[in-house]
Amino acid sequence: MEKKVIILNDQGLHARPAGILVKAASQFKSAVEIKTDKKAANAKSLMSVMGLGLVKGSEITISATGEDEVTALETLVTLINSKFA
Amino acid sequence: MKILLRGKIYLTIFCEFALCLKVMFVIFITFNKCLFTRKKSYFAGDPTAGRFMASEFPIMLFGLPAATLAMYLRAKATKRKAIAGIMLSAALTSIITGITEPIEFSFIFVAPILYIFHVCAAFLSGFLTNLFDIHLGYTFSASIIDFIVGFFNQKNGLMLFAVVGPIMFALYFTVFYWLIGAMDIKTPGREDEDDDNGSEDGSSGEGRRSISVQPVSASDKAREVLAALGGAKNIRALDACITRLRLTVANIDNVNKARLKGLGAAGIMDAGGGNLQVIFGVESDMLKDQIQSLMKQDLSSVASVTSVGTSVGKNVGTNVGSITINSPMNGEIISVDSIPDQTFADKILGDGFAVIPSNGEVYAPMDGKIVQMFRTGHALGMVSKDGIELLIHVGIDTVKMEGRGFKALVKEGENVLAGTKLIEFDLALISKEAKSIISPVVITNMDVIKSLEIVANAKGKKVNQGSTVLKINLK
Numbered sequence: 001m002e003k004k005v006i007i008l009n010d011q012g013l014h015a016r017p018a019g020i021l022v023k024a025a026s027q028f029k030s031a032v033e034i035k036t037d038k039k040a041a042n043a044k045s046l047m048s049v050m051g052l053g054l055v056k057g058s059e060i061t062i063s064a065t066g067e068d069e070v071t072a073l074e075t076l077v078t079l080i081n082s083k084f085a
Numbered sequence: 086m087k088i089l090l091r092g093k094i095y096l097t098i099f100c101e102f103a104l105c106l107k108v109m110f111v112i113f114i115t116f117n118k119c120l121f122t123r124k125k126s127y128f129a130g131d132p133t134a135g136r137f138m139a140s141e142f143p144i145m146l147f148g149l150p151a152a153t154l155a156m157y158l159r160a161k162a163t164k165r166k167a168i169a170g171i172m173l174s175a176a177l178t179s180i181i182t183g184i185t186e187p188i189e190f191s192f193i194f195v196a197p198i199l200y201i202f203h204v205c206a207a208f209l210s211g212f213l214t215n216l217f218d219i220h221l222g223y224t225f226s227a228s229i230i231d232f233i234v235g236f237f238n239q240k241n242g243l244m245l246f247a248v249v250g251p252i253m254f255a256l257y258f259t260v261f262y263w264l265i266g267a268m269d270i271k272t273p274g275r276e277d278e279d280d281d282n283g284s285e286d287g288s289s290g291e292g293r294r295s296i297s298v299q300p301v302s303a304s305d306k307a308r309e310v311l312a313a314l315g316g317a318k319n320i321r322a323l324d325a326c327i328t329r330l331r332l333t334v335a336n337i338d339n340v341n342k343a344r345l346k347g348l349g350a351a352g353i354m355d356a357g358g359g360n361l362q363v364i365f366g367v368e369s370d371m372l373k374d375q376i377q378s379l380m381k382q383d384l385s386s387v388a389s390v391t392s393v394g395t396s397v398g399k400n401v402g403t404n405v406g407s408i409t410i411n412s413p414m415n416g417e418i419i420s421v422d423s424i425p426d427q428t429f430a431d432k433i434l435g436d437g438f439a440v441i442p443s444n445g446e447v448y449a450p451m452d453g454k455i456v457q458m459f460r461t462g463h464a465l466g467m468v469s470k471d472g473i474e475l476l477i478h479v480g481i482d483t484v485k486m487e488g489r490g491f492k493a494l495v496k497e498g499e500n501v502l503a504g505t506k507l508i509e510f511d512l513a514l515i516s517k518e519a520k521s522i523i524s525p526v527v528i529t530n531m532d533v534i535k536s537l538e539i540v541a542n543a544k545g546k547k548v549n550q551g552s553t554v555l556k557i558n559l560k
Binding site for chain 1: 428434435474
């Protein structure tokens with residue numbers, strides 16, 4: 001399953017928020033991907049997520065596949081919407 | 086001393102090589118001329134020939150050898166013996182074969198003014214040989230060999246030895262001896278001790294020499310030279326001749342000249358427009374071949390790491406064993422726990438080390454591919470061929486500076502070698518505006534790492550970029 005979200009925090013997905021996102025994604029068993037219209041990244045790899053170069057306002061699709069995909073997706077979407085606070 | 090020692094070895098090899106070449110060449114040419122003379126010339130007995138070529142004999146046989154004598158006498162007493170070896174072989178090379186580069190290279194880079202004199206003196210030599218109507222020709226260069234080969238075709242050759250030669254000898258000797266002293270020109274054997282030895286207090290030259298020679302194998306040296314040249318991506322063209330690497334580089338600022346000298350380059354000529362010559366002596370050609378194969382290897386092996394996408398992070402090489410990561414900056418190495426930022430200190434982004442930089446330059450701490458260069462230039466990510474993903478983050482909270490004070494020198498997707506300059510930053514501005522200048526260097530895919538440690542002689546110490554900091558064992 002997947003869901004579209006928009007990056008809200010001011011500096012986009014720079015090192016720190018990306019790290020938090022990756023850490024959050026890594027605790028789930030499901031495979032988690034972040035997709036833009038151009039690229040896709042493994043949400044459990046920091047370098048991969050940072051490589052998307054997401055800025056404030058970027059629209060992304062988060063997809064999770066696996067036994068805990070519902071919680072995984074929900075957690076990550078909440079995290080992004082809370083600007084990684 | 087290191088340079089002197091190498092120089093001496095190179096020159097000796099060079100002289101012998103040149104001599105062999107010369108002898109073969111002379112035999113070939115003479116033979117050729119005897120059998121297939123097509124037009125009248127000096128060697129065919131033309132009495133009008135040999136006027137121009139005669140002008141070079143006083144230089145090769147008298148002038149430049151006199152310069153070597155002056156340089157020898159001006160060398161420091163402790164280095165005289167080594168310099169005598171260099172200068173004598175260089176002088177004999179000039180006299181016997183007419184190959185003058187070993188002498189010229191010993192002064193033109195340290196004192197271009199001597200080269201200007203050398204050019205003017207060549208004019209004077211031509212004037213004098215013409216005045217005394219000396220006719221001498223050569224097949225290759227104005228040497229004793231050529232003098233003998235053309236002995237029966239000469240005119241007024243005696244005047245060369247009796248008048249013009251001694252004049253040139255006296256002129257070169259006086260000018261070199263006087264100028265080197267007056268301007269304190271660092272010709273061989275006059276270099277400042279610190280330049281090549283550091284502060285070692287070895288009591289003899291021999292002792293110091295053994296300390297300063299770096300234990301790098303040939304291909305390591307090629308690797309280091311390549312890194313000092315700014316890495317594969319900085320090299321647009323690479324060639325070599327018998328004494329030097331000839332290069333065209335993308336950005337001359339990425340070339341670390343001091344490092345090149347540390348690696349044994351006797352001179353570096355920046356000809357402008359990215360054209361560069363680095364004088365490594367006769368090993369230049371071998372270095373060129375090694376660097377070329379390194380460039381190919383590195384580009385292909387690093388390129389095999391998939392570009393950023395879902396597979397990065399899984400793409401771990403099969404190499405097992407210890408891998409090292411260098412410091413990307415000059416500065417003090419501290420542990421990750423001391424980073425004044427919770428996310429880094431808690432190792433959420435990964436483990437590694439941090440640097441308190443002492444100047445505003447970031448160099449590649451390992452060979453690899455740049456997979457992420459933040460648009461603000463304050464941080465970058467790279468992946469090594471072993472699959473290690475490294476994040477270098479300059480300062481804390483520097484993302485808020487929106488790129489002010491940062492200059493990225495590489496782009497995403499570029500393959501770089503350790504030592505390539507990646508980012509320049511304004512240390513003063515960042516110290517003032519950012520939360521901290523402490524710069525984390527962390528491995529972001531810790532899942533591939535079995536263990537890592539900061540090596541003992543880096544932890545808490547000031548190091549230079551390129552020093553080994555982290556020792557890693559892969560799973």
